[in-house]
Amino acid sequence: MSSNQTERKFEGWAAMDENAVKGGMKWTEYEPKEFAEDDVELEIQYCGICGSDLHTMSNGWGTTKGMYPQVVGHEIVGKVVRVGKDVKHLKEGDVAGVGAQCDSCLECVNCKNGEENYCSKGLTGTYGGKFSRTSAGSKSYGGYANYWRGPAHFTVLIPEGVDPAEAAPMMCGGTTVFTPLKQYGAGTTAKDVGIVGIGGLGHFAVLFAAAMGANVTAISHSHKKDEDAKKLGAKQVIVTGDDTKAAFKGHERSLDLIIVSSNAPDMPFDAYLSLLRPHGHLVIVGVAEEGSLPNVHPFNLIMSNVHISGSAIGSVKGMEECLKFAGDNNIKAWVKRYPMKEANEAVKSMNEGEARYRYVLVNEEHGGKLNA
Amino acid sequence: MSSNQTERKFEGWAAMDENAVKGGMKWTEYEPKEFAEDDVELEIQYCGICGSDLHTMSNGWGTTKGMYPQVVGHEIVGKVVRVGKDVKHLKEGDVAGVGAQCDSCLECVNCKNGEENYCSKGLTGTYGGKFSRTSAGSKSYGGYANYWRGPAHFTVLIPEGVDPAEAAPMMCGGTTVFTPLKQYGAGTTAKDVGIVGIGGLGHFAVLFAAAMGANVTAISHSHKKDEDAKKLGAKQVIVTGDDTKAAFKGHERSLDLIIVSSNAPDMPFDAYLSLLRPHGHLVIVGVAEEGSLPNVHPFNLIMSNVHISGSAIGSVKGMEECLKFAGDNNIKAWVKRYPMKEANEAVKSMNEGEARYRYVLVNEEHGGKLNA
Structure with missing residues (x-):
């Protein structure tokens, strides 16, 4: 030994x-x-x-x-x-x-x-x-x-008031979405927040963004999770189906912040950008195995002063803040x-x-x- | 008639x-x-x-x-x-x-x-x-x-103190770079600023960023404009040649803001992103005729929390501020x-x-x- x-x-x-x-x-x-x-x-x-x-x-x-x-x-x-x-x-x-x-x-x-x-x-x-x-x-x-x-x-x-079993998935999944929601002002400067992909990360993102006071739009590929998204706190759900552009008609420039938690390949980023108000942010937290960003036409970034970025997990402080927020707001994963x-x-x-x-x-x- | x-x-x-x-x-x-x-x-x-x-x-x-x-x-x-x-x-x-x-x-x-x-x-x-x-x-x-x-x-x-002949190119070219330099805090929150492409827009960007108090790095494809870039106010010049990644060795995470004024096709955006500190911004103001953003691996956005965005010309107020700044700081186009x-x-x-x-x-x- x-x-x-x-x-x-x-x-x-x-x-x-x-x-x-x-x-x-x-x-x-x-x-x-x-x-x-x-x-x-x-x-x-x-x-x-x-x-x-x-x-x-x-x-x-x-x-x-x-x-x-x-x-x-x-x-x-x-x-x-x-x-x-x-x-x-x-x-x-x-x-x-x-x-x-x-x-x-x-x-x-x-x-x-x-x-x-x-x-x-x-x-x-x-x-x-x-x-x-x-x-x-x-x-x-x-x-x-x-x-x-x-x-x-x-x-x-792990603070009192958070079930340690629920705290576990907050150590990565929860913190990964909590961090950019906080960084980009969900509920304060970013009143209207879109969450793309209702999965492990997305479910946390809807829970947290709603608790932060944002008006949350869940964006999902199919209708399968409509009810869940609403129970989690989304005010509306946009289902893209196979024609994202058509699904987004009438929703142009309606969001301040989009968190992309989906890791599907071939994400139609240009269409997502159309949902952002000027100065808005689209933040990627999920990565497809195929791995590279589909072409985005620079005009679509330029003409609305919108931002694409990414956010990696959270800092130690970020994990602590996430757990505290979950406890204070009685978030149930x-x-x-x-x-x-x-x-x-x-x-x-x-x-x-x-x-x-x-x-x-x-x-x-x-x-x-x-x-x- | x-x-x-x-x-x-x-x-x-x-x-x-x-x-x-x-x-x-x-x-x-x-x-x-x-x-x-x-x-x-x-x-x-x-x-x-x-x-x-x-x-x-x-x-x-x-x-x-x-x-x-x-x-x-x-x-x-x-x-x-x-x-x-x-x-x-x-x-x-x-x-x-x-x-x-x-x-x-x-x-x-x-x-x-x-x-x-x-x-x-x-x-x-x-x-x-x-x-x-x-x-x-x-x-x-x-x-x-x-x-x-x-x-x-x-x-x-056109304010007194700006030669109207020099004011003319500030109405578009000057304002187009002045606006994002100001938006992203050149000289204040963004101390280290890179300007990609020393052309019409780039020359204004170097002039303005230097006058705002930023430490300016000009990034150019060849050595042709080294001296001009320094006369305009750049503290250093990085020449990319045909191997951008190699040219950027040792400069990783050294900039807070990059303005891309070049409209060359096949821009190596992933390499440019490596120059940004966490929370940094790369802002596109020039568009290649070929027109679409080369693939950027999401990991390169995620792992440094860096942002790609674009900025379109300037507002009426932006033009006024640009002209006033040029007059106050004796900018010579x-x-x-x-x-x-x-x-x-x-x-x-x-x-x-x-x-x-x-x-x-x-x-x-x-x-x-x-x-x-």
């Missing part, structure tokens, strides 16, 4: 190849990073299933090759069971969460400004990454597992819980688009609860 | 077809819009030659078909010689200018907010457009001509003057890329001066 191992045996659902996404993960032991004095260890109680997990297992973004085996999962909540000497904000017994990022340089201007998610040296993903600050070269492993070990800087306390041992079934169902709208894996032996 | 004609005979250089851009315009009489009580008439003293004039004459943007003959020119300065009853801010004898827009609905929320350039009903271009508010259906004719007639709302007083009768030679030279950096046509018989 090497010096960096405690008595804990780290085990998780490992993707050995691209078939994992179809329900082919294997329960496997793995070696975590060396414990550093600014690290913590969690007994994982909950781990959300995020779209990125699937894209990673399938190598759909082309980023996974040579990085198998992978233990994915970056919406982790658990009990703090080990705390390094340098950790100030957490103690044993706390319930804490980790999102999609587990490390960065902590020294560059962006890290210093509290935007570790835009670290100039790049960020270490909670899975599929390599540590470079401590335990340099070690692979990072995620939360479809029994334990998690990593930098406490990226581990936040639509979560279905699966026992950790049924992770393959859950992944398969998620991959087939059945989630309404987020799945969370539960370790009952660590205190996770299968029922709310 | 119809009731809408005064004794003035309107004549100008007309593009009869796509060959005009090679120096084939014909001096021709034409009928202006019917005079309305909120119109003015100018004796044209100066008219700048704008890149848009060339794109329009050549039908390079595909917008001109069926709209010949065209009298282009939308950087017009002249003496007010007729004033409708409803005009308050101008009187006979004033020296006034018109930019690229000569009409809009004046009623929509954008017009009311002083952003006529984003009018919800569309704008009437100073040439190649059709009036719809007064004299509905009449074609608009520009400033390669002896007179101009149109709505006073879009006609601004680099202008070469041609007699109006040599318009074909000037257009041909401009089309061949010889301008350093703006040409202005001069009507000496109306008081325009061929020498500064």
Whole structure:
């Protein structure tokens, strides 16, 4: 046993190849990073299933090759069971969460400004990454597992008043949409907000934007989710069908902000831009596996002074704010819980688009609860 | 003689077809819009030659078909010689200018907010457009001509302290770059500003951004304009050559704002985005004739929270602010003057890329001066 191992045996659902996404993960032991004095260890109680997990297992973004085996999962909540000497904000017994990022340089201007998610040296993903600050070269492993070990800087306390099972999917999915909604003034400077794609991220975006006081328009490909969108807080739903331009007739220049959470290929961005008022923003948070932005005619940017941008997950502060907002506003995420041992079934169902709208894996032996 | 004609005979250089851009315009009489009580008439003293004039004459943007003959020119300065009853801010004898827009609905929320350039009903271009508010259906004719007639709302007083010959190219080219530099905080929130393309618009962008106190980086395809860029106020020049990515090594995340004034096709937008700090803006003001945005990978937007947008000319207020700024800061546009009768030679030279950096046509018989 090497010096960096405690008595804990780290085990998780490992993707050995691209078939994992179809329900082919294997329960496997793995070696975590060396414990550093600014690290913590969690007994994982909950781990959300995020779209990125699937894209990673399938190598759909082309980023996974040579990085198998992978233990994915970056919406982790658990009990703090080990705390390094340098950790100030957490103690044993706390319930804490980790999102999609587990490390960065902590020294560059962006890290210093509290935007570790835009670290100039790049960020270490909670899975599929390599540590470079401590335990340099070690692979990072995620939360479809029994334990998690990593930098406490990226581990936040789950506030009272938020069900930790619902907090889990907020660590990535929730924060990813909360952050741009806040950045672009949903409910304040951006009164009219469109949410494209009613899936895991989109359902959070509708919930949050409505709670921020925005007039929310859900934009969906089919009528399947009309009722859900309204229950989540959307005031109207635009169904695009196969003729987006026709569907948007009469809605031109009616929105201040659009969050694109869909990752469908061939998104008709020019049509979406037509929905924006001058100075409006279209913010991409979902990435299609095919991956590149369909042509947008510059005249469509120029003639309305509209903006296309993207937003990456959230900072540590962003996660804390998201959780606090959810608690203060009694946000109820639509979560279905699966026992950790049924992770393959859950992944398969998620991959087939059945989630309404987020799945969370539960370790009952660590205190996770299968029922709310 | 119809009731809408005064004794003035309107004549100008007309593009009869796509060959005009090679120096084939014909001096021709034409009928202006019917005079309305909120119109003015100018004796044209100066008219700048704008890149848009060339794109329009050549039908390079595909917008001109069926709209010949065209009298282009939308950087017009002249003496007010007729004033409708409803005009308050101008009187006979004033020296006034018109930019690229000569009409809009004046009623929509954008017009009311002083952003006529984003009018919800569309704008009437100073040439190649059709009036719809007064004299509905009449074609608009520009400033390669002896007179101009149109709505006073879009006609601004040229302030003392700005040479009217230099004011002319500020009516479109200058204002087009001044507006986004101001909108995105050049010299204040955007300390480090990149200007892509050192041409007519780019030369104004460098002049203005430097005067606003920004640290300006000129980005150019070749070394040809290095010295000029520095004389205009750039602190450094990046020459891209044919390997933009290589040229940008070491400059990643060094700029807050990039104005793309170049209209070269196949712009490597992904590479430009790498120059932006998180929250930075890339603003397109030039449009290639080939016309559509090269693919940008969404990850490059997402991972730095950077923005692509466009900006269209300027509002009436924007033109006034631009002229005032130029006067207050003693901005000297680099202008070469041609007699109006040599318009074909000037257009041909401009089309061949010889301008350093703006040409202005001069009507000496109306008081325009061929020498500064």
